[in-house]
Amino acid sequence: MQQNLLRTLGLAALVTLPLACGDPKSSSTSGPDGGAVPTSKMTIDLRVVSSDPGIAVVRANLNDGKSLGSSYRLDGGDFFRACVNGVCRSMADNDSVSSPDYIARFVFQPGVDYVVAFNREGSEDAPDSRVVLPPSFTIVTPANHQQVTDGETVVVSWSPTGAPARASLSYDADCPQPSGSDIFSSGTLSTDLNADGRESVRIDAILENARSSATSAITRCSIDVTVSHELQGRIDPAYGDGTARGIVSREVNLDFIPR
Secondary structure: OOOOOOOOHHHHHHHHOOOEOOOOEEOOOOOHHHOOOOHHHOEEEEEEEEOOOOEEEEEEEEEOOOOOEOEEEOOOOOEEEEEEOOEEEEOEEOOOOOOOOEEEEEEOOOOOEEEEEEEOOOOOOEEEEEEEOOOOOEEEEOOOOEEEOOOOEEEEEEEOOOOOOEEEEEEEEEEEOOOOOEEEEEEEEEEOOOOOOEEEEEHHHHHHHHHHHOOOOOOOEEEEEEEEEEEEOEOOOOOOEEEEEEEEEEEEEEEEOOO
16 A cells, blocks of 8 residues: 655655754753753654664764754763663764764664663763664565666565564655756655555656756656665653654665656
């Protein structure tokens, strides 16, 4: 069963996560009277993602929870630490100018807790946020680099189905233009509501956005279709708000040539 969702990644971002704007704030000096920001006033975006076989990336971002708000950069002794099956690692700043994420890499382990602790000097610790990854899976159809054209519908199938994880499909299209510039288009496609491990993808639906932005006829496109399996995790109650998600994703490429 296919459920049409938002067609552009930009619109999807607006309804899923608060957007950071401007320089990040200090976690230890941006609170009341120049002190630490209370943990209860922070929102965490915690993800454990496996897009490559055998690897899991733990990624955390702290922000003020406001649309067009600010992220927090950890300082003053504040730090993240992630553990899985007794192996623990400190999470490193990705050095983003505006929206710092804190990252640690582990061996992929489905079905067990990835535990992320936020340790603080000037406010309450948040020691127990947890995320579980769904099992690994393989895209069965279509074949990688399968050629597609206008009017086609491609069945994307995978095994195992991932249930009870939520399975959804998204795409990224890159369409070169004769001028030398490329047209990029991204968006969500559908959710596998009946958990049967297969979804039909209309090629024309993917090309709609690219064609609306093209200055000349599109002669070819490279389309990456991503299948994601997602389980909801649990954030520590010390945070004011947030989300925790475990995501396993796999990608297949389609080569579009118009009729």
